[in-house]
Amino acid sequence: MANRGISLLEGGDGMVKPALLELRRVCCGYGANEVVRDVSFSLHEGEILCLLGPNGVGKTTLFKAVLGFIKTTKGSILVEGKEMSGLGRRQLAKSISFVPQAHRMAFPFSVIDIVLMGRVSHTGTFGSPGRKDSEIAMGMLRRLGIEGLHDKSYSQISGGQQQMVLIARALAQQAKIVIMDEPAASLDYGNQVMVLEQVKKLSSDGISVLMTTHSPDHAFLCATKVAFMKQANCFELGEVEEMVTESQLSDAYGIQVKIAHALGGDGELVSGCIPLIGKKKIAVSPCPLLD
Template sequence: MIMEIKDIICGYGNRKVVNGISITVESGEVLCLLGPNGVGKTTLFKSLLGFLKVKGGNVMIDGEDISKWPRKKIAQAVGYVPQAHNSSFEFKVLDVVVMGRAAYIGAMSSPSKKDVEIAEESLRALGIYFLKDRIYTEISGGERQMVLLARALTQQPKILIMDEPTSNLDYGNQVRLLQQVNELAKKGLAIIMTTHSPDHAFLCSSKVALLERNNKFKVGSVNDIVTERNLREAYGVKVSIVKTIGSNGEEISTCVPLLN
């Protein structure tokens, strides 16, 4: 499956937030979306998900313009993991994950045995099946983020959009979530994720898109886009890209900020 973003323009009212961006993401690829606050990353996501009507350009999936799709069809093709989710209702974790089947269940119907089995398999795949009977509001922030990922996988999408999925996680949970991103890409999902850490692009991206102020935009391979010059221009800080050799002999790159 291929998602093509063609010269997309999106924003609010008469204000254009994103103007003329084009990106292609295919099955098995991870696109890491970088950029400072306020450049339109979340606005772009809302447009890709159909929550916000695009002002120009097209969002295509396998050659079809999704603006002509019903919302249920979009939900069956594209899964979404938000930055955070606060629920005031004391649902069990399994119930939250089963909600990912909403796109397949009629308005007056209840989840079937198959729907529950798919939700349980998502929990197993992420190694959090032990949480299934816990109350969602009583588990940790890192566990909630993994539950939201399980809910998105329960939609059985071909494309997964993740809005800063590591923003509220400790270091260990960040690493574990990025490992899951890599595993899901190996299984054929096309993944688009935003992050405020350029290091995450080195860890799991097939390609990187860098949004800057004044609608500047770059897209390409990780090594072409995540450079000292590009990061300095985008974020206004000095950064050094340091390369080292990992335990398996592979080259590893990391970003080191240079404080004044």
């Protein structure tokens, strides 16, 4: 039983760490309509896995399965070594937290009230958060550098700030895995980078992040691993440099893309994607893994 089902990663110092999250040949969808087929990957401590792919390819469906909103039809999901279907909501929430896209709230809660909601899995059935929970919530706001917002109304802060508040709420859950649904979408350029910087900081604190993005540049900026979902049912996983290539991007999105490199401030090489406009569309080739 000891190591069954736990994929292992050799750490730099020879330590062996089990995967925090592992998907094994997972299929899921809505009713008879199977949207995601045969996806396997594992996520280790401190990794940032960036999920790329065109709209409607099943990224959100896969996320819903990992968060337990929908059941898998085949395969299994292991969370910190435990089968997910055997975990209750509260237990699952202690391992996985979720950052949705910044959105309107039905009611104008104050920022601190929203961050405190993240403590719900740590309070009793009829309980409400206490002094310790308030301190944790304030600590998370401080960690993200937005403690000054604590008594502002969520409806009156900017979209970038709202996104940071939702990240703080997920952090207050104190889960090891954070799942983010396009955390940088609909934010201005500066806020996008600010959010990605925070994501990178999380991973250095040992938190693993699984995020979707529509911008392959984000993968260059913060990912340690990249997964591509191209067309339905096609899932490929690899290192950033081998996954975010001109041919991969053309293949996934049906456009021509150039990848450019530049020297960063400290002499390190930075990369970025430049789509070409007005060129002939590329026919998307069928997925090589499936026949």
